[in-house]
Amino acid sequence: MDILERFKKYIAFDTMSDENSSTYPSAASELEFGKILEKDLHEIGVDNAYQDEWGLVYGRIENGSEKTIGLIAHMDTAPTIQGGCTNTKFVESYDGKDIVLSEKYTMKVADFPFLSDLKGEDLLCTDGEHLLGGDDKAGVAIIFAFAEYYLSHKDEFNYNLAICFTPDEEIGMGPAHFDVKKMNANIAYTVDGGPIDRANFENFNAAAAKLEIDGVGVHPGSAKNIMVNAVLLAIEFNNLLPQNAIPSKTENYEGFIHLEHFSGDVEHVELGYILRDHDAALLENQKKTLQKAAEFIQNKYPTSTVNLKIRDQYRNMHEYFLKDMTAIEVLNKAYINSHTPLQYEPIRGGTDGATITYMGLPCPNIGTGDYNMHGRYEFVSVTQMKKMVEIIKELFK
Ligand SMILES: [Zn+2]
Structure with missing residues (x-):
């Protein structure tokens, strides 16, 4: 399935996590969405994919490599604005001007000056009434696109692929039931960032x-x-x-x-x-x-x-990486080989990757092409999502 088509399918589900819930995952919709991801993984050929008792979805593709890289994305969306956007607006080869989302809402270059850097890229925006949910369904769609490619080009890669989709990241509970043994990887990345030319391995x-x-x-x-x-x-x-x-x-x-x-x-x-x-x-x-x-x-x-x-x-995961830079070195090589500039930015907050790193699985965060997260002006650069799939191919070589 085309990456944009799959992304639109997934953002149509509203999977907002719930801070006031006492269950795990916090919303029933996350469990339902996880079942769909499990089924879709089976459909593309990841036969071993399963949803565990906590709602996390794991899957694995092996090609006989010694080492494994894990890719992680979260299924829930921020409890800010309701997701489930079906009325998206596709902007082909963006012209650098203001984008009218609806009668009421216009995304203005004056308010978001970085828009002018995205001229020529294909963007997908909301209708102004919903959260897009690119955070982190862009990550989910990127992982799917790569997994589909991996299955038909197994001999191109030097690492096995381990996949995990987690619930409740937005309410700080993403890694609460993450199981390093089930993941069984040497290094991993959360595919949960903004522009694809940034990555993070430092947090507060x-x-x-x-x-x-x-x-x-x-x-x-x-x-x-x-x-x-x-x-x-x-x-x-x-x-x-x-x-x-x-x-x-x-x-x-x-x-x-x-x-x-x-x-x-x-x-x-x-x-x-x-x-x-x-x-x-x-x-x-x-x-x-x-x-x-x-x-x-x-x-x-x-x-x-x-x-x-x-x-x-x-804790800041940076301390961990001072002792073992492998995950950073592998990432740097992938960016060099795909001729994409990469800049590391310190996160002024926490990240699931930091907790997972201290569980013993080093886990920096990489970009998805999602912008203006957690609000009605959220949009993704579909161009960047596609480019990220190419960068991940280099990551596994
Ligand atoms: Zn996120």
């Missing part, structure tokens, strides 16, 4: 902090030297933190401490922070900064109770 180190302050609440009329207002203590606490190390003032490799939740009253306040830095030592410094600020407030207001809890979330 991450921790979360919860601060609780108990104050002393009494009648404001007779509060002198007695009342301790927890809200004011919380404000004072936050003012002790570096004021420029926040998301709205940082980029690239700059870390931040982000106050993402603040609630409470005179008696009790709760603050939720996330701590992020590419450098593990700097993340430790952030933790110390918070601890010092908590101690300062506690000492200054002895009748209050200040309780700070910090827990680690995920």
Whole structure:
């Protein structure tokens, strides 16, 4: 099946994951979609493909090679706008001008200046009312296109192919039930990025902090030297933190401490922070900064109770690749052989690949040609999706 035809078939299914669900996968539609992928893998000739008890779909094509490369894509779409787009707009050989999606929505070059770099490429856009779902069904379609080619050209390749489609990536649960043994690969790639000339093997180190302050609440009329207002203590606490190390003032490799939740009253306040830095030592410094600020407030207001809890979330996979660069070297070679420039960008967030890397399967992230993810202006460059299939062919040589 043609890659565009297959992509359109898959984005027609709405597989939005659900943050508030208590099941795994979080949405029944992901299980149903996984069954379709299993059936489609059988149809193209991946006879061993199966959906496991958690809804992950695995498949494998061997050609007698010693080593195996894994390709991973996620089946769910972001819980932002409803997916299931059937009314897509195909833009053949894009002219570099504004794209009218519907009466209500126009994608303007003024808002998205990178559009002018895509002149001449074939694009697929939404109708402005849906999420396209190219994140990550572009990855799914790319893997299928490569698998179909692999099956009829087995002797061209020096690696076996292992495939895995995961649920719930968008709600941070993608690798929760990923099984390195079932995958049985030497290296792997999540096919889940943006433009195909970028790849990632660095992400944030991450921790979360919860601060609780108990104050002393009494009648404001007779509060002198007695009342301790927890809200004011919380404000004072936050003012002790570096004021420029926040998301709205940082980029690239700059870390931040982000106050993402603040609630409470005179008696009790709760603050939720996330701590992020590419450098593990700097993340430790952030933790110390918070601890010092908590101690300062506690000492200054002895009748209050200040309780700070910090827990680690995920790690930068870069540390792993400092010891073993194989997955990066194989990728570099593929890009050189397909005459495509490649730039590595640090991810200012987490990635399933980082968790999978620390499970023992090194797993950088590669592009799909998807842009403006998670919103109504999402679109894919079909030209780039096709080019990515060619790059992956080089990857397996
Ligand atoms: Zn994604």
